[in-house]
Amino acid sequence: MKHTLPLEIEDLSLCFDTPAGKIEALRQVSLQLHAGEILVLAGESGCGKSVLCRSVLKLLPPFAHITGGAIRIQGQDVTAYTERQMASLRGRVVSMVFQNPLTTLNPAMTMGEQLREALNRDGTLNRAEADRQAVALLEMVGIHDGAYRLGQVPQAFSGGQRQRCALAIALAAKPAVLLADEPTTALDVTVQVQILDVLRDLRRKKGLSMIFVTHDLGVAAHLADRVGIMYAGRIVEIGTAEEIFYDPRHPYTWGLLAALPSYSNAGRLQAIPGMPPDMLHPPKGDAFAERNACALAIDYEQEPPMFSISPTHQAATWLLDPQAPKVDPPVCIRKGKY
Template sequence: MGALLELEHLSVSFDTPKGEVQAVRDVSLTVQEGEILALVGESGCGKTVMSQSVLKLLPGNSRIKSGKILVDGTDITDYKEKDMRNLRGTTLSMVFQDPMTTLNPTMPVGKQIMEAVLKHERVSREEAKRRAVEMLDLVGIEDAEHRYMLQPHYFSGGMRQRCVLAIALALKPRLLFADEPTTALDVTVQAKILDLLLKLKNKLGLSIVFISHDLGVVAKIADRVAVMYAGKLVEVGKAEEVFYDPRHPYTWGLLSALPSLAKKGEGLKCIPGMPPMLLDPPKGDAFAVRNEFALAIDYEEMPPMFQVSPTHSAATWLLDKRAPKIQPPQIFREERAANER
């Protein structure tokens, strides 16, 4: 498998009346053919901005400050809107968090899928309709021939998300960005959407960037996990490495906050404090002020990515050979030991 998407030292900023907001800072990342990469972190850490910068969907006050975006080895960093229209839908596509802000409430969902097909391909309306019905059927909409003519308000939240998926996949893209597609859904519908994404990935050979703040959801679907904080990647590795052998204190904090790990009679754990304002990012490691294991150097120098294994790396000075050896929280040592058995 080759790299379908490569980000090389990507930095994205917003120009605001108060100054420059450095939303994405020096991010290097790859997405391989046929894999699901989960992008996780608290709200405001840069996950959505990074993804939308690839599709050039950011507002006019944004700019790619530095770095490159490569799709199939082709540099698209400076692509204009006309060039991006040829990529969106056919190579790159996106599903947003709230289907009701994505779907046109006045149009039948089938016609919205048809619109995507007719914009990009020279086919008849009859063929476009056949494709729309086929896509609704593919994403699990029963009686697609009839429901093709229904407006979005006739569908439940889970069904609307399936309709959005049908639009996103209508032109058979190779890479799908799924931006918190299950957040507004209840647990049973959420599980069905995750199963659907896995099914579509296997059936269509799809690569997926799955954006979420819910590590419980990520554990069910991801091949690899990239953890973001304050616009930077702080840990990247295979899902089992990040979940059973996390190395960055921020990842420890996120995993500790999982409700499933809470002990009976104890309150839910949380990471104290708030992420920093990126109008003026702090010197050194942005997580230092919230990190109980912070070293003096964390307040002075930004840590590089240290290699844990060929597939696992983390940006923390705790991995430096000169740093004192600090064990992760007991719960992760227990999980890792259980996993090794």
């Protein structure tokens, strides 16, 4: 019997209509999120990570348009869902935590009011039961003295505590899928690790499936079951955390890894040359070709398909074509080509 995936995205394309023309924000993105899995999406700013998460919940501006593909939540195609239909899924089936809790939490409402609102959307809970569940939620995300903290406004909490409160609100309706859009970026390293540990604990105890967006490959290594590398609106490599960190196959992934201190050559950090392409005018062929030290002639003519390296590992690079010259990624990194 085939098991229904919590979330499946197939060949999703999305553009932004601007006065200058159409910006191709997502280009035929496909991924599957399995039950109880943490999938981390990494890549430079503007590569489409946050847009992809917002697309799942249809939290998009009016000038954004899905131009192709499908989004399936628990087996149900929601690509053409109306706002009313999506409202029935948000929070209850799929929930989202954003980067800055100050823009998520209402500064004029106490934390108790905000948690009760999330818990009692259908109006069936009395005040005492809502408060009991609110305190339990705060305890679950690591905030103690919950009964006292319910009466406080967000300004009375530290940055890490506010993010924990935002996480508690996102979990109030017991969703099956959590989308976390860089929720630790504004936090110091110690608090960041604490939040990551909370998320891992929630996955273990609640069986929660998560997509976690980050720029930080260290965070990805700490948290991920699988990692998807995005570039120019496309997933260019996806695999288990071990495959991405110990057997990367896409030149962009090599470049990201080469920029880590642990990969530095003689104490100098390496940077990927050039800039990401202008998606108002996408380049012909592979979008990464101009920045790729190992680019082949075909990279400037044809966009590469996804090549399978293993049942769990795929990458979109012509270097994986059987006719391509063999390139050893660790050597490329050590020689400072990226």
